Amino acid sequence: MKPIIAEPDKLATDAEPHTPSARxxxxxxxxxxxxxxxxTSIANVGLPTLAQVFNASFQSVxxxxxxxxxxxxxxxxSVGRLGDLTGRRRLLLVGIALxxxxxxxxxxxxTLGLLIGARALQGIGAAxxxxxTLAFVGETVTKARTGRxxxxxGSMSAIGTALGPSLGGFLIAGPGWRALFLICVPLGLLTLVLSHRHLPEDLQRPQRECSGFDPLGTLLLALTLAAYALAMTLGRGHFGLLNISLLAAATFGLGLFVLTESKVSSPLIRLTxxxxxxxxxSLFMSALVSTVMMATLVVGPFYLVQGLGLDAASVGLALSAGPCVSALSGVPAGRLADRFGAQRMSVVGLLAMSLGCLVLSLLPQTLGLGGYIGPLVLVTFGYALFQASNxxxxxxxxxxxxxxxxxxxxxxxxxxxxITGASVLGAVFVFASKAADITSTAPEAVASGLRTTFATALALVVVALVIALAVKKR
Incomplete structure (x- = not known):
């Protein structure tokens, strides 16, 4: 079967979304x-095993x-811009193959070094x-079904995140650590076949539109983002001289990038x-709510273990509630966005997140596990609704x-x-708990840290809500 031939804006407006090829x-x-x-998620569970296999430190693995x-x-x-210039279908197929x-x-x-190099190559394909993938939605379904x-x-992303730890544990216990990565090979081949046969063909663009890649801007942005990401991840939330230096480099790099983009004829990102x-x-709101969601992954486990005294199995079940809700609510959230309007549902999603964060910021320890999971489910559903709508x-x-x-x-x-949420809200939790070693902190101090962290998260969601209302009014 030949791929669908996409005409400008045709598939975004009047294509039939239920044709077999579109499905x-x-x-x-x-x-x-x-x-x-x-x-991302399947590799995390294998780090202790990799440290043993390669006789390496945690900092290395x-x-x-x-x-x-x-x-x-x-x-x-950068790859998104490259897809716009050279053809999204062509580049996506290259990414899946890579x-x-x-x-x-x-x-x-x-060796560990070759494994890390191969993971960087895998990251290029994933980028x-x-x-x-998001860019292709407008060429695959009608505008009325974009939300779905x-x-x-969003559901598939959540399923991948939730499936990784359990699947990874099963594979390590069975075939071994190499299966963590080899499991992606048959899935990748299936994805490549489906995409090659059914994705819309790239449009033929005028030559002038295909010669506008910005190598200097691409390099500056890559170095700036790398410096920021390293500043936020190295040291596990404890800022030292290296983190401060990287953050300063990222700030300087951002200034250079903006200056460069304002002067080149074909910028990577048009500042206008x-x-x-x-x-x-929408971009700022997305960053804010993602920062908040990271708090549930970073702070939640400490509260469940130190604050509520749960064993490892119970903690695992409790932590699976968030990804499960996200996976199950993605499609319904998209349907709500299609039916009632994306901007309106963005506001509703943020309201749900605000309510959940408010409850967690006032959470009495006496409510136990149910008092934590209830508002967590509300925050997660609100996040899924916001992301689909936004x-x-x-x-x-x-x-x-x-x-x-x-x-x-x-x-x-x-x-x-x-990335920011893991570092900043993790630091807020440690500071609010007033403990040098969070693993030996009293339950009351951990509960206080949780409440302070989600009070901070609530403030971030409220900022996002104000922006959403301003956008909707405009």
Whole structure:
């Protein structure tokens, strides 16, 4: 079967969304999103085993995860722009093939250094997949169903995140650590076949539109993002001289990048894009709510163990509640966005997050596990509703020639929020608990730290809510 031939704006307005080819195209995009998120979560559970196998320190093996995350963060905007210029279908197929090949190389790596290098290569493929998957939604489904498609992709991302630890544990106990990466090879090949057969063909663009890549801006942005990501991740939330130096380098790099983009004829990111209140507001809101969601992953386990005294099995079950809710609510959230309007549902999602954070900030320890999971479910559902609605609102309005770069910016905002949340809200929790060693802190101090952290999270969500209301009013 030949791929669908996409005409400008045709598929975004009047294509039939339920044709078999469109369904299979969406299936390929869903698998692409699943694989890129699975690549992050499945490796975390294998770090202790990798440290033993390669006789390496934790600081060394953590680069198996960091190499992947840093590559995605630094390149996701650039590959989105490259897809706009050279053809999104072509580049997405290259990204899937690269991810699949790198997964095989990871599974066969004889040394830790080669494994880290292969993970960086896998991260390049994942960056392409994440950036261009959202961009393809407007060419695969009608505008009226954009929210559902965004919700489905959000669900697949959540499933990949939730599936990673349990699947990884099973694979390590059975075939061994190499299976953590080799499991992605058959899934990658299936994704490649579906995408090759069913994704819309790239449009033929005039030559003048295909010669505008910005190598200097791309390099500056990559170095700036790498410096920021390292500043936020090295030291596990404890800021030292190295972290401060990296943060200063990132600030300086950002200034150079803005100066460069204002002078070159074909910039990587046109700064005038940010005059659009909806786009700039959506990016900032996405970063804020992702920062908040990271608190549930960083602070939650300490509260469950130290504050409530749960054993490891109970903690695992409690932590699975959030990803499960996110996975199950993605498609319904998208349907709500399609039916009632994306901007309106963005506000509703933020209201739900605000209410959940408010309850957690006032949470009495006497309510136990149910008192924690209840508001956590509300926060997670609100996040899923916001993300589906926010992405739908942005991607349904952006022009064909900018979908790759805007999709990359949306993913970048989310990633930066997660990175920032792990560091900043983790530091808030430690400071509020007033403990040098959080693992030996009294339950009352841990509960106080949790409440302070989510009070801070509530303030961030309220800021996002104010922005959402301003965008909606405008």
């Amino acid at each position: 299979w195209a969406l299936a390929g995009l869903s698998l692409s999103m699943l694989l890129s998120s699975l690549g 953590q680069w198996v995860v960091l190499a992947y995350l840093l590559t995605i963060t630094t390149l996701i905007v 991810f699949t090949l790198a997964s095989a190389l990871c599974g066969c790596a004889p 392409i997949m994440m950036a261009l 498609a965004m919700g489905l992709l 894009m940010f005059r659009d209140l909806q786009l700039s507001g 992405n739908s609102a942005v991607m349904s309005e952006v022009g064909m020639q900018q979908r790759g770069i805007v999709s990359g910016l949306l993913n970048l905002a989310r990633n930066l929020g997660l």
